[in-house]
Amino acid sequence: MIHQSKELGLPPRALVIANDVNAQRCDLLIHNAKRMCTANLIVTNHEAQHFPGCFLANDLSEICKNDCKPQRLEFDRVLCDVPCSGDGTMRKGHDMWRKWNSGMGNGLHLLQVDISMRGLALLKVGGMMVYSTCSMNPVENEAVIAELLRRSGNSVELLDVSNKLPELVRRPGLSTWKVQDKGYWFQNHEDVPHNRKNVILPSMFPSSTSTQEGLSACNNTEINTDNGGSFSRNFSIEKTSEVYCDTGGVSNSNSTKYSGSTSNSFGSKFPLHHCMRIVPHDQDSGAFFIAVLHKLSPLNESQMAEVAKTEQLLSTDRAVKLKEEPQTEKVPHEKVQHHKISFEVLDDDKSLEEQQNLSMDNDSSKDSKLSEVGLGSDGVENGEAESGDRMKKLQSKNSKWKGVDPVLFFKDLTVIKNIVSFFGINESFQLEGHLVTRSADTDNARRIYYVSKSVQETLRRNVESEEQLKIVSLGIKMFETHRSKDGCSCAYRLSYESLPLLLPYISKRMLSSSPKDFQRLLHYRTINFAHFIDARFGEEVASLMPGCCVVVLREGHQNLDVDSIAMDPTTIAIVCWRGKATMNVMVSPPDRKELLERITHRFGLEAFRVDEDEDVQLRD
């Protein structure tokens, strides 16, 4: 969405921060996000309920006030796609039938509330937050929304979005439900036996007070323990396989609107019918729950303090009890802290180079090409303006976060100018201040990433706020070292994933090939100049200075007018290395495979046989 709304020719201004506590899930996200070619994404690895506010330190806040910088990072939109029991996925995940039990949802309810409260706290006034799960369980859905509304008072409203996405068949949220624990159904929190009261929380019920108030009250309640801590005779409980709840009717924007909440003694007072329930049998999908919240005013301090108090009240007792309950997607904190984020593991190009036996330069200049993010040459970010302690901290090569390399601005102007002139990068595409690397690269800055202005500003803020954000990935990988023995004058090559962004701004080292030669390049990876079908192309390649180049394929391929390539959305381009006698493709195997299928189909070419490999022959 942010890329669609950008001004023509410029990277979009907005920023997305994507967060997951599970490091492997972060890896997957980073891998998938590569396809988006966005310089506007930061991936972080935090417990969302404690997501840092990136508050500016006191000494800086004054300067930043004058600079009109807000005191903390705030978001226009927040999406809390929270961990849930996942019972809505049971059509595709058959294992769910075996694993599911009611403890899963109960065990996640408070975490879901905490994550969402944090989301609301980080949301700008006027902003919107979506809460979603792939579960059908009201304890994980409507009960969470009701608790958010309860805790945030009049600061937050639940929006009626029934006129949005008219094609999406949905049902209204529930207003009544019961809660199950160990095979028993409860209508009210008062009915829950004393020894389960801190596990089955007041906020799980439709008619309840908040968890915090409810627990304070129940702490004063004397419970008859003659029955060994089991249920009192007065509790109205049922042991049954039936669940009573108001399931609502199917609705879409064309059908009759839901008429409002069911008002009975144990129904919710909130307009929970504004929530959306997507059920599998309406449109052959999984089950989902979605609610949209609108922040009307800042959460006040007591609302925020309530979150902390609740946590405290529940901590010990609940921690013990929840150990008995299975929870999905729960990742032990220590494990997360020590997992080395393997964003480089997914770097297929590396194996490609090894596979093609192309020489890589291991050595590097030991000059300090790098400076910490935030130590810019201007204004308050100038290193000289920093206090001694702060400087030491900022200059430390070690990140404050275990297993995550710090993000460093790449500021070697000589190298940047060399890259710009080698590829003829238009000056309207500003590299200075937008290039970063990680400390693992410090010796030779093997990889350089490009970040948008919005990411750049967030990085500076992160340093100013003492690295509160644990950043595992950001921006697009744009340049990589590739010094070969071929005598290339530029130490860096382009990265394939940067082409969608960079191509319109490159004016040198571009060649246009015929569809057949492009297909052969992708298939064989390495081709001797003399073996291109189009002899003109072979000569062009041979006459190019050794080093990285871009080969483009487009309709009417002979026309290599740089401006038209830049603006032609159908242009396909790959990064290659012009070696001594061969042209080598610098695209990872999966991307090559995908491109090969695409162009073979699009240009009506004859497909290669799977086992066809003339590699040796083509290399001579």
Ligand SMILES: C[S@@+](CC[C@H](N)C(=O)[O-])C[C@H]1O[C@@H](n2cnc3c(N)ncnc32)[C@H](O)[C@@H]1O
């Ligand atoms: C429903 S999934 C989100 C999926 C995600 N939207 C996607 O498209 O990949 C919930 C995610 O929450 C993560 N998670 C669990 N507990 C968390 C916590 N306390 N803070 C942040 N993320 C958490 C899980 O690792 C899981 O990836």
